[in-house]
Amino acid sequence: DAGVTQSPTHLIKTRGQHVTLRCSPISGHKSVSWYQQVLGQGPQFIFQYYEKEERGRGNFPDRFSARQFPNYSSELNVNALLLGDSALYLCASSGTGRGETQYFGPGTRLLVL
């Protein structure tokens, strides 16, 4: 079975631009979460979506937004990019249940110049 997939793998943008990152969950998983991993740090939670509804939001500015589609894939959008947005963006999918394991994709590495 295919794991979590993300696109693109790498992206270079300039300050002030907009970016859209995409994620396809494992088949049968209805929950998608997004994390930001800055170099040398642990991942930081951005959003969780379940059945197309936002279930959780981390401490990120409103420039960050996301949505989930009927097929459970998801997009993360970041507006007005800042240099500090340079990071590895990870998507994770999981089933239902409180102890469900989150399975991570390979990530999208974003560089903002």
Add this chain to the structure above:
Amino acid sequence: AQSVTQLDSQVPVFEEAPVELRCNYSSSVSVYLFWYVQYPNQGLQLLLKYLSGSTLVESINGFEAEFNKSQTSFHLRKPSVHISDTAEYFCAVKGDTGNTGKLIFGQGTTLQVKP
């Protein structure tokens, strides 16, 4: 709210030696605990997890971790490491409350296995 502290940023060790990567957490509610491994330029892979039951959990590649509620710890151990274990290791916690699947990660520990 929960938080995770990984007590060592880097752990150098020789091949075939034992290793322990330390993780402490804080939480006002019951938690689920996870260890993930990240190889260079890759995403995170689940190593093992504690949900309930036996406090000692094992992975298929020889790692084990013990949940210690009184010390709020979930240290990761391996009796004999291999060069291929060189990677970044992250401890994570999830509160057993609400509907959010939010994972709180530690800062990570770099395991450097030397020949």
